[in-house]
Amino acid sequence: MEYLLNEQQKLVKNLARKIAEERILPVRADLDEREEFPWAIMKDLADSDLFRIFVPEEYEGLGGGCLDLCLIVEELSRVCSGVAVTYAASALGSFAIRQFGTEEQKKKYLPDIAAGKRLTAFALTEASAGTDATALRTTAEKVAGGYVLNGTKQFITNGGEAEIYTVIALTDKTKGPRGASAFLVDKGTPGFSFGKKEKKLGIRASATIELIFRDCFIPEVNIVGREGMGFIQTLHTLDWSRPGIGAQAVGVAQGALEAAVDYARQRVQFGHPIIALPAVQTILADMAIQVEAARALVYAVARTVDSGAKKITEESAMAKVFSSDVAMEVTTKAVQIFGGAGYMRDFPVEKMMRDAKITQIYEGANEMLRITIAAELRKRRGRRE
Template sequence: MAGNPDFDLFQLPEEHDELRSAIRDLSVKQIEPYAAEVDENERYPEEALEALNASGFNAVHIPEEYGGQGADSVATVIVIEEVSRVCASSSLIPAVNKLGTMGLILNGSEDLKKQVLPDIVNGATASYALSEREAGSDAAAMRTKATKDGDSWVLNGTKCWITNGSKSTWFTVMAVTDPEKGANGISAFMVHKDDPGFVVGPKEKKLGIKGSPTNELYFESCRIPGDRIIGEVGTGFKTALQTLDHTRPTIGAQAVGIAQGALDAAIAYTKDRKQFGKAISTFQGVEFMLADMAMNTEAARLMVYHSAARAERGEKNLGFISSASKCFASDVAMQVTTDAVQLFGGAGYTRDFPVERMMRDAKITQIYEGTNQIQRVVMSRALLRG
């Protein structure tokens, strides 16, 4: 599955179709059976991790020279989409592995890549630490600091909303190295869970994606080797923005998968459910709802694939399409899952069926990796810059 930037957007190569078939089969057989129980008990989907690690789908984006499959960006979003179709929590394993390593892949030294990336291929997981309680949408206002001390860096501060925080081995961490320079005084580092002074905080109690632990991270004079900096000093915020240009489509893919799962469930249910002597799928009002759900899901899918393809080609100025794909797809996921609950009626409001879980899971896609309000700011500024 080596990267191929020349594929036709409107007809995916055969290898991508084969990939979809393989990851769908794995998801249905080895992930979906546990999805409801993972959500109910708010536990990490160990079965999904084992299945994804065994198949190499845990981090398909990592280049072949580091032991990965070197899958192109479209192949990566297909994997995330198909896992999300049955379990959004489980899809965060490949999605956050990409988020947690993309800055390193883009700007890290060769030695640092060789230290971290094979570890991820072999089953370790990575997370991304940008946000703080008072620096969410305004990420440049972060307060976590990194100070040079001999051959080491010493980090002090707190990060929040860290997806898979208590399960990851490696963390891309943004910290202030020069407070006088604003965004240009932020640097990026790779922190290992065993580094002295690194502490994982308690798990958040969340509305959805309950199988994915979200934690605070505490850096208490956390000392890391000097060569764990990503790129040059002061380039961390640029690395963070570059990373999001490449990973926002993965959140779009997660949203598309959630929407598709809800649509599939709604079609099956409305064909089976009888009222007034006939299947409710034959009522025009229901037909129109299903048509709109499918139309919007397909549009979102194409935008996500288009965004991923442009990133794969190494195009510049990805801000608009990256934000647009994430924003549109997540809005679609929220609408489609809400409509699915409506089509299930009272049954949709119970945990006996998966659509209420999908509706709860869909909501976060409008919030993380930049709220959809921030996405619209990014898009409008890209337009106004011409």
């Protein structure tokens, strides 16, 4: 399919593929098995300037857009979703600085993020607040010169490994979502520690951990934007990042499709490679159609984001929901085509199936996002657009 990528996008895609095949492929099974954080690969990505893509040129980045980021995430995820999400989480964790940060905050943090010297993380989820982000309990109490954070964040991707955290906490408990604010917290700040590291079904190379704040003092200069803007900033952040989850889903589905085709070509039953069986052909064709449709949607939405469109909630949710459902279906079918072998950890498709599942859950559960899309439909009809 011709997606009319520009020079830089082709370059970025090829480079990400090269790194994925040369550096990630040889170690992906091991990273998954040992649940090991992929530091060596993060260094490769940094040395190749891939962290610069999502940082503006003024701050030593390359000023790429949402589509550039999606291309990288897709290529990495085609080989290992755990590595891909580790990279993507750093784009997510730095979004608030890029979009809403002060000049000082940008100057302080972005060059190091662009160089890949410091990873970032975005901390919203809590035990009581997942899909319902309004049920936050972590508080930020105003004191002289800053704020004091108290509370626990759960399931934080890149937690423990990242150096910079965007943390959402309530500055005014009485105002509900309108009382939330975003703070930049450096690793090593007194009162900020890490809790349990999660053992996961998939994306096991990525780190998922609890963040614990106990009377953690954050200087005033580290609030992002104004008090009370945290919830709005979060919605913007997720609108921007969801196409990336879509790309992650497309990548893992593409990897599973390729593996299934290769296997079907060489697996002989009844005297012929199983790809000669109509039953297998139909499955493979359906997989290919689904993957391509998901990719087309993700790229189209990423381009919409890059066009500067103000309102992208609906489109970005669509890209995430559709692609993640495709990823789950396609990876499951890949395991089916592999048969018994597919169920074994000696082959890559069971990992892909485990890795795919999370894309239906995080950055907004698909059910919630469908409701969001429906709400937008209703509003739009109401406005007679």
